[in-house]
Amino acid sequence: MSKAKKILGVIIRFFAVAILSILSLLNLFVVLFAPLSRDISQMPQIVSILYKIFNIFFLVIFVYCTYLLIRNNRRYLKLSAYFLPAYFLFMTIYRFFFVTHGQFERVDFNNFLFFLAPLGLMFISYKLESSNAESTGISQENLLILDHSANEPFSPLQYQGFIVRGLANIIDQILIIVPFVSVASLTKTGSTYSETYMTVGGVLFFVYLIVAEAVWGQTLGKKLFGIKVMMQDGGKCTVLGAILRNVFRLVDVIFGGYLLAIIVMTITSRRQRVGDLIAKTVVIKP
Secondary structure, three states, X not given: OHHHHHHHHHHHHHHHHHHHHHHHHHHHHXXXXXXXXXXXXXXXXXXXXXXXXXXXXXXXXXXXXHHHHHOOOOHHHHHHHHHHHHHHHHHHHHHHHHOOOOOOOHHHHHHHHHHHHHHHHHHHHHHHOHXXXXXXXXXXXXXXXXXXXXXXXXXXXXXXXHHHHHHHHHHHHHHHHHHHHHHXXXXXXXXXXXXXXXXXXXXXXXXXXXXXXXXXXXXXXXXXXXXXXXXXXXXXXXXXXXXXHHHOHHHHHHOOOOHHHHHHHHHOOOOOOHHHHHHOEEEEOO
């Protein structure tokens, strides 16, 4: 069985390499031929320069991640967890302001699936090929963290379910998003500006969640209910953990408007949603 899992992990890693290679080629194409694009040529010069610089930066990152992935070096997972979501946000913001001019299109959803697919594939291959951990540079200490049979730092009653977490999230949305939505509904400058207000509110909410959980382990809503985000090994929530669990919040929203999160939290012993499982975080009541 372990041999079959290892083979499956290699196959999945191959698909991740293929997608990362395509992303690298796309970035190379943009760097070489961006000046010939009509959309790029009509943008302000400073914007086109920054656009090219960003693509060169991500080109280097994607090529390096592809190299690490081929070598089965586990550093690719951490690098990709930082830069693939960042690239998705960069492309979404760029398209929103300079291509679609304040509108979201179906291609933006397709980009979400395409840009973040390698991260999901890498995580799966990571789990399936765990028997190779020692040969790829993971220490015995980290292996113990990855082992689900390790001693639980929290009692089952400390893990918080979707009801209290949902209420905390509603409070956070009221504090951050509602003011922007109110301004958008009152403005009479057109639908494009209204959508811009709501988009800015959504981005600010996303940043607020990451910063609050990475620094304090809890947002204002969570603090009100006395719950906190922790790493599942008992440690403080890391920056990477906060980024991952909130980036993959988009998965919960897209697939059923948090219905997926409720289902996953119900069937997992630690009451984790998809983002928690990937980030290895839990929400507990100390």
